[in-house]
Amino acid sequence: MTPAVPPVHALLVVDVQSAFVHGAEAVPDAARLLDRVGHLISAARASGAFVVHLRNDGPPGATDEPGTPGWRLHLPVEEGPAEVVLGKTEDDGFYETPLNALLTRSGVRSLAVCGVMSEMCVSATARTAMELGYRVVMPHDAHATYDIPPAAGISGAVPAAMVSRTAEWALGDGVQIVAGAADVRFTAPTPRRARPAHGM
Structure with missing residues (x-):
């Protein structure tokens, strides 16, 4: 059983765009991914958590x-x-975007990350979030990628599920991996108050 983790203030939904989850070019088992990401979005909204669609x-x-x-x-x-x-x-969803400023202003200090691709945009965004001091939770069943094709003299094909698991592992001890989207809990952040002007 996955150990319970404290609720998080925000959900980052990474690149759940039609090119990657619909039609012939969709990631493997895209229907499952969409169901799990949809669950996370609904749970975050219901709890008043901050939701960012990258x-x-x-x-x-x-x-x-x-x-x-x-x-x-x-x-x-x-x-x-x-x-x-x-x-x-x-x-990286933080690179040259206002993401960190938005999260900080909203009082977010912890977040869940989901979406595509596990070893690329999901991983890069999660890693920067940890470097910035956020507590990061990643539900295993709510991120996905493609199979890696075989490469002569290097390896055979690598199934997408193995690529996703390796991407989680490569993030190190700082990330909290949970088995499923249902294991992620949300809570509303407390927005930071603006500091009064000097002398006020």
Whole structure:
């Protein structure tokens, strides 16, 4: 049984875009992934936690090129004070985006990370979150990637499930891995108050 972990203040949904979860180019078992990510989003909203949908802006000709069908977020978004969409151009969702400022202003000190791809954008975003001092929880069944094809003289094909598990392991002891999305609990953060102007 997965040990209980304290609730987190926020959910980062990484690149759950149609290019990666729908159609012939979807990650393996995309339906399961969408179900688990959907559960996390619903639970976060119900608890008043902060929800961030990261959306990758791919280069021209890529399946996630801005404005193309594959670029669109696949799950419904309820944008508002506690739920936002942020575009990014690199694997790391914190790189040259206002993500850290948004989380800090909202009082977030702990978060769960889910989405695609396990060893790329999910991993890079989780690693930076830990480096910035956030407590990070990663539900094993709520992130995914593709199989690694065979490479002559190096290895045979590596199944996607093994790639995802290795990505978790490579994050080290700082991340809290839980078995499933159902093991993640949320709570509303307490926004930080603005400091009064000097002399007030």
